[in-house]
Amino acid sequence: MSLAPPPDGIAPVGGVPPDEGPGSGARPAPPTGRAARGGQADGAPWRRLHPLTPVLRAWLVLLGLLAILAQTTLDGLAERLDGEDAAADGGWTQALPPWTVLVAAGSVFVLAVAGYAVLAWHVTGFRVADGAVEMKTGVLMRRRRQMRLDRLQSVDVVRPLTARLVGLAQLELGSAGGGSDSGLTISFLRLAEAAAVRRELLARSGTRREGPSSSAIAARGDVMGQVDEALTGVTDFGDAGPVGGAAEGAVPLFAVPPGRTLASVMLSGWAVGLVATIVSGAVLLVVSAANGSLLSTVLAVGGGLWGGAAIIRRRLMSELNFSAQATADGVVVRHGLTELVSQTVRRERIQAVEVSQPLLWRHWGWWRVRVNVAGYGTQGTELRSVVLPVGTFGQVASVLWSLTPTLVRPQDEAMWRAATLGRGPENGFTVAPRRARWLDPWGWRRLGYAVTPFALVVRKGLWVRRVQVVPHERTQGISVEQGPWQSRFRLASVRIASTVGPVVPELPHLDVNDAGVLLRDQAIRARMDRGSH
Amino acid sequence: MSMPASEQPDPLYPEPVDWRPVSFQLARARWLISWSVLAVPTLAAAAAGLVFHVPGLIAVASLPALAGALLAWLISRQVKAIGYFEGPEELFIRRGVMFRRLQVMPYGRLQYLDVTTGPLARRFGIAALQLHTAAVGLDVALPGLPPNEAAGLRERLVARGEARMSGL
Numbered sequence: 001m002s003l004a005p006p007p008d009g010i011a012p013v014g015g016v017p018p019d020e021g022p023g024s025g026a027r028p029a030p031p032t033g034r035a036a037r038g039g040q041a042d043g044a045p046w047r048r049l050h051p052l053t054p055v056l057r058a059w060l061v062l063l064g065l066l067a068i069l070a071q072t073t074l075d076g077l078a079e080r081l082d083g084e085d086a087a088a089d090g091g092w093t094q095a096l097p098p099w100t101v102l103v104a105a106g107s108v109f110v111l112a113v114a115g116y117a118v119l120a121w122h123v124t125g126f127r128v129a130d131g132a133v134e135m136k137t138g139v140l141m142r143r144r145r146q147m148r149l150d151r152l153q154s155v156d157v158v159r160p161l162t163a164r165l166v167g168l169a170q171l172e173l174g175s176a177g178g179g180s181d182s183g184l185t186i187s188f189l190r191l192a193e194a195a196a197v198r199r200e201l202l203a204r205s206g207t208r209r210e211g212p213s214s215s216a217i218a219a220r221g222d223v224m225g226q227v228d229e230a231l232t233g234v235t236d237f238g239d240a241g242p243v244g245g246a247a248e249g250a251v252p253l254f255a256v257p258p259g260r261t262l263a264s265v266m267l268s269g270w271a272v273g274l275v276a277t278i279v280s281g282a283v284l285l286v287v288s289a290a291n292g293s294l295l296s297t298v299l300a301v302g303g304g305l306w307g308g309a310a311i312i313r314r315r316l317m318s319e320l321n322f323s324a325q326a327t328a329d330g331v332v333v334r335h336g337l338t339e340l341v342s343q344t345v346r347r348e349r350i351q352a353v354e355v356s357q358p359l360l361w362r363h364w365g366w367w368r369v370r371v372n373v374a375g376y377g378t379q380g381t382e383l384r385s386v387v388l389p390v391g392t393f394g395q396v397a398s399v400l401w402s403l404t405p406t407l408v409r410p411q412d413e414a415m416w417r418a419a420t421l422g423r424g425p426e427n428g429f430t431v432a433p434r435r436a437r438w439l440d441p442w443g444w445r446r447l448g449y450a451v452t453p454f455a456l457v458v459r460k461g462l463w464v465r466r467v468q469v470v471p472h473e474r475t476q477g478i479s480v481e482q483g484p485w486q487s488r489f490r491l492a493s494v495r496i497a498s499t500v501g502p503v504v505p506e507l508p509h510l511d512v513n514d515a516g517v518l519l520r521d522q523a524i525r526a527r528m529d530r531g532s533h
Numbered sequence: 534m535s536m537p538a539s540e541q542p543d544p545l546y547p548e549p550v551d552w553r554p555v556s557f558q559l560a561r562a563r564w565l566i567s568w569s570v571l572a573v574p575t576l577a578a579a580a581a582g583l584v585f586h587v588p589g590l591i592a593v594a595s596l597p598a599l600a601g602a603l604l605a606w607l608i609s610r611q612v613k614a615i616g617y618f619e620g621p622e623e624l625f626i627r628r629g630v631m632f633r634r635l636q637v638m639p640y641g642r643l644q645y646l647d648v649t650t651g652p653l654a655r656r657f658g659i660a661a662l663q664l665h666t667a668a669v670g671l672d673v674a675l676p677g678l679p680p681n682e683a684a685g686l687r688e689r690l691v692a693r694g695e696a697r698m699s700g701l
Binding site: 374475476477478479480481482483484487495497498499500504519523526527530 | 622623631632633634635636637638639641642666667668669670671673697
């Protein structure tokens with residue numbers, strides 16, 4: 001009998017929803033969930049997830065089951081038709097049983113999966129109490145997880161395609177520590193509820209720990225005036241409006257037109273690499289076809305293409321529809337094609353900023369802005385850390401004004417021009433000595449750093465221009481390294497430690513004296529800025 | 534280089550000059566490890582050369598022995614290069630001879646720390662201190678501390694870390 005994929009093939013997915021973990025100890029679970037909930041008299045009541053959660057979690061499994069059911073039904077029908085031909089000699093009754101058994105087994109399986117999913121939903125809950133978010137999950141293996149609000153670094157509202165279809169969203173909370181397992185995901189909630197919980201979390205964590213820089217900013221009223229000026233300077237709003245409820249008191253900063261996003265990705269290193277792969281692959285194909293070793297070449301080239309295309313596709317899916325709004329405590333960015341993500345990037349959580357420009361963007365004067373935020377561990381960092389996927393320098397300035405106002409004071413303008421476009425020691429830059437060319441033949445021309453009262457500015461990259469900014473109070477530590485060749489040329493590399501993220505502030509091949517001075521002075525500046533708040 | 538390098542202060546090891554070295558027991562522990570690894574080919578080649586009367590093999594056996602001597606010298610240099618200095622606000626750690634590194638970790642950035650002693654380290658009476666921060670590229674490790682020094686340093690670091698805790 002033609003049973004298409006056996007149910008066991010997908011059973012693990014349905015049997016154990018992603019977050020639950022394998023239930024090794026088969027403890028009887030049921031009523032304790034309620035007891036535990038009743039027993040927690042001190043805390044706030046547990047809040048449930050949306051009832052559709054199990055359906056969304058298991059939708060792949062359910063789809064698979066539906067497909068199997070449909071197939072077996074069709075098979076059964078076909079058999080029945082065959083059977084009708086054979087009915088004359090009693091074949092009808094013999095054809096029936098396997099089909100019935102299969103359907104029965106299938107429905108039992110579906111019921112079991114559904115039952116487990118409902119049970120899992122039933123025992124899952126979260127609450128915000130005593131300065132912490134707490135979440136409990138697990139039918140067999142119970143798990144409770146607490147995240148202190150003063151450790152909360154980021155709150156993102158994420159809406160995968162399936163969740164969007166039914167108006168739901170999930171909340172992703174990032175905490176300091178940066179490990180891949182240090183966050184919490186609350187899925188799924190109604191969109192409005194998710195937004196409300198996010199507001200609540202942000203408000204509570206904000207009041208608990210008044211960001212030093214935000215108070216400093218409040219004192220500098222003139223800076224906010226600058227924001228307005230920056231905003232009026234931004235003219236090219238795309239037609240992509242905000243997705244899903246504007247934040248309160250938010251000022252729209254920019255929206256990136258889809259065409260520009262597309263062009264920027266096509267002009268980025270990955271896409272150029274992809275084209276190079278295609279071209280060289282075509283050449284290889286012709287050559288190897290002549291040699292008769294076609295298959296392995298096809299496999300190798302195809303593999304490369306597949307990988308490169310996947311990266312580009314992921315980036316496009318994430319960066320299309322990108323828009324940003326300035327709010328009282330930072331910037332809210334919204335982006336995504338199928339999966340909508342709404343991130344609140346808070347001013348006091350910014351650890352480092354990088355403004356970069358790939359070679360092929362130069363002609364259009366486009367820049368990209370990425371940030372290090374402690375909450376986004378290593379996973380998905382690449383896409384979540386983007387606050388401006390592609391934009392003019394005016395847009396860069398407006399984002400920086402909203403995120404780190406102290407870094408773009410009016411008097412910093414010359415420094416910024418030198419940092420983005422310049423080279424050489426003008427405008428307060430300390431640069432790499434000429435002898436660094438032996439170790440870095442191109443990069444040394446632009447390498448340098450400048451110091452503002454609020455941050456260290458690192459300039460580097462001759463082809464891909466990069467400007468990395470680390471606020472002094474965010475200096476996590478400093479290290480200086482010197483290898484044997486550097487020692488011979490009296491050079492040394494300085495690295496400013498930042499949290500996990502795309503921005504790795506590093507100055508390779510400075511003069512060894514400059515490196516020593518930077519190390520000493522930066523330690524002092526970091527100390528002063530930490531102490532002054 | 535017009536100026537003799539020895540007359541210039543070393544810019545990589547600036548202000549704090551009062552470096553505290555780690556225990557030389559660390560070098561002895563590392564010697565033991567490297568020698569026990571190198572002893573296998575040495576002894577095997579030497580034994581084979583003696584048994585089968587092949588003088589060439591005995592000469593071959595001297596190669597790992599030479600490597601062992603070289604390693605011993607390198608290890609002692611490396612261990613002597615490790616040092617730390619407890620500044621008023623930061624911990625300074627230096628290491629390396631050919632690849633030199635100086636790390637500066639503000640006390641307030643310390644998230645947690647581990648003190649580890651393996652069986653071998655315990656035999657040699659040393660412990661390793663591993664400091665964890667929220668930053669990447671600042672994995673500060675300090676091997677080869679006598680246990681009571683490690684304990685004392687841990688206490689002081691934790692106390693200072695709590696006093697200067699600045700979040701992120």
